[in-house]
Amino acid sequence: MAEALAEARKAENTGEVPVGAVVEKDGAIIGRGHNLTESLKDPTAHAEMIALRNACGELGGWRLLGCSVYVTCEPCAMCAGAMVLARVKKLFIGAMDPKSGACGSVFNIAQERRLNHFIEIETGVMRQECESVMKGFFKERRKKNTEEADT
Numbered sequence: 001m002a003e004a005l006a007e008a009r010k011a012e013n014t015g016e017v018p019v020g021a022v023v024e025k026d027g028a029i030i031g032r033g034h035n036l037t038e039s040l041k042d043p044t045a046h047a048e049m050i051a052l053r054n055a056c057g058e059l060g061g062w063r064l065l066g067c068s069v070y071v072t073c074e075p076c077a078m079c080a081g082a083m084v085l086a087r088v089k090k091l092f093i094g095a096m097d098p099k100s101g102a103c104g105s106v107f108n109i110a111q112e113r114r115l116n117h118f119i120e121i122e123t124g125v126m127r128q129e130c131e132s133v134m135k136g137f138f139k140e141r142r143k144k145n146t147e148e149a150d151t
Contacts, residue, residue, distance in 0.1 A: 001070050001072070001094055003029060004020040004021055004071055005094075005129055006020065007021060007033060008034060008047070010034045011034035011035040015038060016034065016035040016037065016038055017137065018034075018134060018137045019034065019047040019134075020035075020071070020072050021034070021050070021069060022051055023051050023064065023068070023088075024067065024069075024070065025055070025059070026066070031051040031053070031055030032050075032051055033053075033054060034050070046076065048079035048082070048083070049078070049082060052083065055067060056086070062086060063086060064086040064087055064089075065087050066089055067086075067088055067089055068088070068090040068092060069088050069090075069091050071091070071092070071094065072094040073094060073101075073130065074096045074097040074101035074102070074103050074104065074105055075093075075103050076097075076100050077109055080107075081102075083110060084112075089119070090119065090120040090121070090122070091103060091110055091120070091122070092122050093122070093123045094129070095131045103121055104123065
């Protein structure tokens with residue numbers, strides 16, 4: 001999760017929502033990503049999607065059998081769906097997202113028994129650190145928006 005947090009900080013440094021993700025297989029990181037939706041003007045440029053694409057490129061196929069994903073914030077429906085389709089084995093989540101999380105908070109796509117694959121989930125991994133990065137980002141954003149409104 002420390003590597004996913006490092007990715008989240010990369011996103012934060014460019015003004016993106018600070019979410020980071022890594023894909024691991026057999027103890028090695030094979031995919032990394034951080035949010036780039038604003039930079040790329042792409043709604044699919046979430047940290048998880050980028051990390052999954054990188055991992056698929058590394059393995060030479062779209063199935064991520066035996067892989068684990070570490071993500072600082074609970075994945076949305078798009079990202080959770082992509083992980084199911086890629087056959088990710090296990091998902092480690094730092095902070096839960098009660099507004100749009102799709103791995104236990106609002107939905108649980110990753111463990112929907114009607115789908116073709118079920119992902120093991122472990123939550124709360126480095127939770128305080130992951131929450132701190134996210135809360136700090138939005139606190140700073142609100143402060144900046146208030147200052148701009150005052151001018």
